Amino acid sequence: MWNVKMYYTSLVFLLIISLSSIVYSLICLLYKYSMFLEWELVLMNTCYFSMTLIFDWMSLMFMSFVMFISSMVIMYSGSYMISDKNLSRFIYLVLGFVISMILLIISPNMVSILLGWDGLGLISYLLVIYYQNEKSAAAGMLTVLSNRVGDIAILLSIAFMVSKGSWSFIFYNSESEFYNKMILSLLLILAGMTKSAQIPFSAWLPAAMAAPTPVSALVHSSTLVTAGVYLIIRVSFLLSESEKIILLLLASMTMFMAGLGANFEYDLKKIIALSTLSQLGVMMGILALGKPDLAFFHLMSHALFKALLFMCAGSIIHSIKDFQDIRFMGSLVMQMPLTTMYMNLANLSLCGIPFLAGFYSKDLILEVIFMSNINSIIFLLFVFSTGLTVCYTFRLVYYTLSSISNLGSFSSIEDESDNMNYSMLGLGMGAILGGALLSWLIFPYPNMICMSLLIKLLIMGVSILGAVFGYVLNLFSTSEQLKSFFLYFMVVYFGSMWFLSYLSTMKMNKYILKMGSKLNKMGDLGWSEFYGGQGIFNMFFSGSMNLQMIQDNSIKLYMLSFFLILIGLMISFI
Incomplete structure (x- = not known):
């Protein structure tokens, strides 16, 4: 009974807060209004701590x-x-996750951002290991x-902001000149890249799919992985041109790597996770070109269809008895028409099909990027990544929805749950x-983007070509799988995210963690402890003991001092 009460109470509360927040947001947007609150927590001897x-x-x-996606x-x-015996514990963890994200969103202070940042890291760990097995651990x-690297970067950025007298980044501007500005912006970029899983920190994002599917829908849409993008959006005015170039290159490589890896993956949740990684690369790329509003626009629209996509995947996995391999699915459109409709809707929105949510942001971003002064490598990476996105999307459509049924046993597969259907309806x-x-x-006001007809039609052409490759080539899936044996190294290389998963686990455990253990023994437990x-x-202890012995007026001490002085005089006379 308690679980039911808590479930409905949290659902209604989140919906009410979401509705009120969007109303106040529109008021602030209309009247160009913002509110800065400072809450004094402790005042002691002219030193005060404020939130x-x-x-x-x-x-x-x-x-x-x-709030809206969390309620769904x-x-x-x-x-x-x-069927989970600890449903209340799961709801508490999800609510803690949401509270940590809200604290990060509304905090302009780096110290209070750290609370939400670390809260996201801790609760994400608890949710990833929710199914208590070795793989989840x-x-x-x-x-x-991986996320601790970003936490350390935030801590160091707090240290570098001490000299300015405030940890609130909104008090700085692009004209602020202080000697550690470049170091501060590099640390914030590092923190954002680790939380948003950009190269070389990309391996943890597909691994986090060990969490329950509702958590994946929340994490990959609007909370954990978007925290890094949101932080860099907020501090984008601090970035210099050289830092933006580095961020643009890494973001485009991440987008290309994720799109390529998704075409070699067979785990349904990991394919969707790699699509999230690809879209995060799009956000970081347009952010590096100095368009934070466009990055925020894509962040919002992506959150809606990506949460819907994960919910559809969870509904399919739940119905076919926890299979996640797309080769064991097929013909689901006959058994689950409503779920497949929502999934096709989310997939088409991800591809940027006109007049769906993804089209308005993604098409505008790509046109701005093509119009910008970028080199040929970045241009080609964005073009190929756009085609790869449509390619793995239609590959997913073929394997799960329209191919022959490959289910291992006869079972009743249908859109049976009203709660799942209603939540997918809201996000749909x-x-x-x-x-x-x-x-x-x-x-x-409409954006004026001037480009040639060839460049204008390039996005549509690449998308159509990617759809043809993704769907038609997988019709010959048996022969393609046989050919993959002759190209085994290439398949493993592209399917393992350019060996990042191996480098982040085996090599990290073998070298980096062992080196950290040795440095800990030599440093914290060794020399720094001896001299620290x-x-x-x-x-101080030996000095205080000697001082105490002098103050005790001991006859032994005076006799010893007398004999030492006497011996010294005799030596001097000799």
């Missing part, structure tokens, strides 16, 4: 989307996790260790209308 919050149209809109995920979890360890409406509404709100805290303690 600062910022409410502008961006933070309120993002908070509204996070909790509604979805009511049916997906119905390994994936959770990879996730938390967002995947249809969300892009147009956001486009009208954020960009009320323990050494200072021993020095």
Whole structure:
């Protein structure tokens, strides 16, 4: 009974907060209004500790989307996790995840951002290891260790901001000149890249698929992986041109690597996770070109259809008795017409099909990138990545929806759960209308983009070519699988994300962690302990003991001093 009460209470509460946040966001957007709150926590001897919050149209809109998607995920979890004995613990973890993300969104202060940042890292670890087995433990360890790099970068950035007298980044601007500005912006880029899984920190994102599917829908849409993008959006005015070039190159490589890897993957959830990684590369790329509003626009529209895509995948996995290999699916359109309709809707939105949510943001981003002053390598990476996105999407459509049925046993497969259907309905409406509404709100005036007819038709041509390759080539899947034996190294190389998964696990465990253990023994437990805290303690302790012995007026001490002085005089006379 308690589980039911908590489930419905959290669902209604999140929906109410989401609705109120979007209303206030529109007011702030209309009147160019923002609110900065400073809450004094402790005042002691003219030193005060305060909690600062910022409410502008961006933070309120993002908070509204996070709350709405979280409410749909909790509604979805009511049916997906119905057989779990610890449903209340799962709901508590999801709510803690949401609270950590909200704290990160509305905090302009690096210290309070660290609370939400570390909260996301800790709760994501607890959710990844939710199914308590060896695979989940390994994936959770990879996730938390990768994210610790970003945590360290945030801590170092706090240290570099001490000289400015405030940890609130909104008090700085692009004209602020201080000697550690470049180091600060590099640390913030490093933190954002680790949380958003850019190269070389990409291996943890597919590994985090060990978490329950509702958590994946929440993590990959609006919370954990988008935290890094949101942080860099907020501090984008600090980035220099050289740092933007580095970020653009890494983002385009990440997008290309993820799109290529998804075409060699057979795990349904990992394919969708790699598509998230590809779209994060798109956001980082347009952010590196100095368009934070466009990156935020794609962040919002991507959250809607990506959460829907994960929910559809979870519904399919739940119905076919926990199979995740797409080769064991097929002809699901006959058994699950509603789920397959939503999945096709999310897939087409991901591809940027006109007038769906992904089209308004992705097409505008690609046109701005093609119009920008970029080199040929970046241009080709973006073009090929666009084609690869459509390619793995239609490959997924073929294997799961339209191929012959490959299910191992006869079972009743249907759209049976009302909670799952209603939650997918809410996000489905967002995947249809969300892009147009956001486009009208954020960009009320049309953008003038001038390019040649060939470049204008390039996106459509590459998308059609990718769809043909993704669908038609997989019709000959048996012969393609046989050919893959002759190209085994290439298949393993592209399918393992350019060996990043091996380098991030085996090599990290063998070299980096062992080196860290040795440095800990030599440093923290060795020389720094001898000359640091323990050494200072021993020095003060022995000094205080000698001082105490002098003050005791001991006759032995005076006799010893007398004989030492006498011996010294005799030696001097001789």
